[in-house]
Amino acid sequence: MAASAPVLLRVLSAAYGAAERAGEIIRRIMSEGDLGIVEKNGALDLQTKADRLVQQSIVGYLARHFPALKVIGEEEVEAGGSPELLEGSLSDEILQQTCPEELSKAQENELIVWLDPLDGTKEYTEGLLDHVTVLIGLAYQGKAVAGVINQPFYNYKAGKGAQLGRTVWGVLGIGGFGFHPAAIxxxxxxxxxxxxxxxxxxxxxxxxxxxxxxxxxxxxxxxxxxxxxxxxxxxxxxxxxxxxxxxxxxxxxxxxxxxxxxxxxxxxxxxxxxxxxxxxxxxxxxxxxxxxxxxxxxxxxxxxxxx
Ligand SMILES: Nc1ncnc2c1ncn2[C@@H]1O[C@H](COP(=O)(O)O)[C@@H](O)[C@H]1OP(=O)(O)O
Ligand SMILES: [Mg+2]
Ligand SMILES: [Mg+2]
Ligand SMILES: [Mg+2]
Known part of the structure; x- marks a missing residue:
């Protein structure tokens, strides 16, 4: 990992790769057909095997590379479990950015990761696949400052040969990337x-x-x-x-x-x-x-x- 980049960019770059791998897990579990659905607080608040496995895997991956980072995730899952080894590739595009001065001061133990391993779980269980995203947000001094969104089934209606999934990211003071801006x-x-x-x-x-x-x-x-x-x-x-x-x-x-x-x-x-x-x-x-x-x-x- 490029040790010279500010830690915020290094964490975001790793989160980018981890979110892509998480998207692969979410697609695979859907294709296997057994979603392992459980109700948390009634029928509107569900959890699937994908929610559990993605959270365990991303938490494990970030802890290996950034041991001082605090990660707060949606799901209550055992720390051990059988997480997948998520060695995702780092995003060079993120590592090469010039970090705003205020954010470049952030230390590893001052960053909070807010992790939603699978957002849109209800829709995932109903086959509304492009509603599903993986959300990895970074907060510093109480503020949301950077984030990655992977949409595992982006393009799934585009037919055979279309590239499935995409990753969108952004940092305050740098901008937002990976999507198609358009006017209403x-x-x-x-x-x-x-x-x-x-x-x-x-x-x-x-x-x-x-x-x-x-x-x-x-x-x-x-x-x-x-x-x-x-x-x-x-x-x-x-x-x-x-x-x-x-x-x-x-x-x-x-x-x-x-x-x-x-x-x-x-x-x-x-x-x-x-x-x-x-x-x-x-x-x-x-x-x-x-x-x-x-x-x-x-x-x-x-x-x-x-x-
Ligand atoms: N009543 C609720 N109980 C549990 N999660 C909720 C509830 N309302 C919203 N959410 C979470 O906020 C997301 C956005 O809400 P909505 O789709 O209703 O607009 C949902 O996908 C769900 O996240 P998640 O799917 O990660 O559990
Ligand atoms: Mg939920
Ligand atoms: Mg959510
Ligand atoms: Mg969720």
Whole structure:
């Protein structure tokens, strides 16, 4: 590993390779057909063999290379287990970046990794494969500063011969990479929200945005990808359902690309290691016109969701 690059870039570069390998595990488990589904807190909160194996493998890989790094992952899995040896290749593109001065000071033991081994588990079990992502977010001084998103089944509808899967990454002060930026067609207001965790408050808040169109898809990572690729104007989720590992990597990439992700009150999300995991005041994000959407959040939504 290029020991001369700042540790933040070295960790992100390793995370890039690990996320690609994780995507391979997720595709393989799907093709084997036995997902090993268990319910964590009811039928809307599932875990599969892929969630478990990817978390064990990425935690093991990062611990071998960065022993002082703190990793906080979604799944409660045995440290031992039988993780896969994830010797992913490092991303030279990341290692060669010039790190902003503020971030280049970060020490290994000051970085927190927020890991969602498989985001969009419900959709994975239902065969909505392109909703699934692997999220590895890096936080420094309580802020989401860098992230990697692997989308294992990207392109799976493109037919034989199409390259399956992709990895998107970003760092504050450097930018966002690995995706196809685009504008929203016809200047329309398209709201992207949950498909599997709706309720009246979630729907009231979506309606208050006065959308021309509502897109309901799974996964926090998938929804932020829709923002940066011009498929949606705002990600609106007035519910306490997501946790820090759902938002850290997507937020960092969106912010690096010029967008904004906050709770429903417009408060920044915090990522220090002792923070409450739940994003209890919901998630609001947009690449452009963020304040317009924030101003449309209705009073009953604000009153119901406390940070
Ligand atoms: N009520 C909930 N219980 C558990 N996880 C949730 C809940 N709501 C949201 N999430 C997590 O946030 C992600 C985005 O939510 P949604 O798809 O509903 O918009 C989900 O894929 C899930 O992450 P994960 O799949 O990693 O468990
Ligand atoms: Mg989950
Ligand atoms: Mg998730
Ligand atoms: Mg998950």
């Amino acid at each position: 067609p016809g200047g329309k207001c398209i709201v992207v929200t949950t498909r599997s965790h709706s309720n009246k408050l979630v729907n009231d808040c979506v309606d208050a945005m006065m959308p021309d169109k509502v897109v309901r898809v799974g996964g926090a990572g998938n929804k932020v990808l829709q923002l940066i690729e011009g498929q949606a104007s705002a990600y609106v989720f007035a519910s306490p359902g997501t946790k820090k590992w759902d938002t850290c990597a997507p937020e960092a990439i969106l912010h690096a690309f010029g967008g904004q992700l906050t709770d429903m009150h417009g408060n920044k999300l915090e990522y220090h290691p002792t923070v409450k995991h739940q994003n209890s005041a919901g998630v609001l994000a947009a690449l452009n016109d963020f304040d317009l959407f924030l101003n449309r959040v209705p009073p009953n939504v604000k009153a119901a969701l406390h940070p």
